[in-house]
Amino acid sequence: MMDHDSQLKLQAWLDGELAAQEAAQFDERLAKDPEAQALLGELKMTRAVLAGFEAGVKLPEPPEFFWSKIRREIEREPGRVAPSRRASLLAGWRRWLASAGAMAAGMAAVMLIARSERGPATETSLADSGAFTYHDFAARTTLVWLSYPADNELARNDEADTVE
């Protein structure tokens, strides 16, 4: 009987998620293993059955009514301005906040260094995340500085939507 790892590998092979070399090795196994062939047949069948499942699904409300609800929500925002204008105001506020935050973090770090002259201290910066940490072991203090907003569009989406 196929073990679970082999079953998952078979699935990955079907989904094109195996590296070329591993996929070639699996081709050979598949040719000689009737159990793997049967399981592959089932996985393919499930995939084929699901294809096109969403096609033809229609919103069960008249388009005018649906849009009117969305427009009402959009226009409900007080002092509504074009999104790009709002974004620039927000961006300005964020820039100000980032500068003020950086100054405050810098001052705090200087104060901590002055107070603790004794113990070793380390600084770490993570290029990808834009995070910067300062550890003062003697003072048992860690400062973490995060750049904001995030660098890319996708990160902004994730940040706003993901709860867990």
Place this chain on the structure above:
Amino acid sequence: MTGKEYGPENDAALVRAAQRGDTAAFGELVVRHRDKIYARALSMVRNEEEAVDLSQEAWVKGWQRLPQFLGESSFGTWMTRIVINLCLDHLRKQKRQRMESIEAIDEESGGVERQMPVVTVNPTAGLERSELRERIDHALGQLSFEHRTVLVLHEFEQMEYKEIAKTMGCSIGTVMSRLFYARRKMAALLAGLRKEGLR
């Protein structure tokens, strides 16, 4: 419908107009993509009313985030990701409000999918489109939201394992196990439904 007549402009031109505050242009985008966004919400939450509300919420969110849309993906894909995230949040909240589903317990107790006999005959062969849809819908409803979501993201959204793991906040190994279980369970359920239908 939106007060302006739009020709066959591509989405990018409508998005640019909407980003300048043109609600009519945004309305046209809603008209063009509303069914797809609703269909995705319905596949995930399996409740028409909730799917309508979530897709509406997604459109409002889409408007608010238009400045963040840089055209790295198509507008339709971008909107679909918004509704997927909203549905995931909604389902997680629902799950917290009720007991763990039997499916989730099965997954944790380990390996029921490994003992399931392989389905060798297509149990949906010869079915009418509406009947097939009904059976798939019923079978999807038997899966826990985690299994259903992995299946939807992979089969309908064509996401890779890595991307699903990121969206769901779990490991690639978990995605692979859930997808395998979901597919096998779907096959077994469809085969079971076929037998019931023949009685």
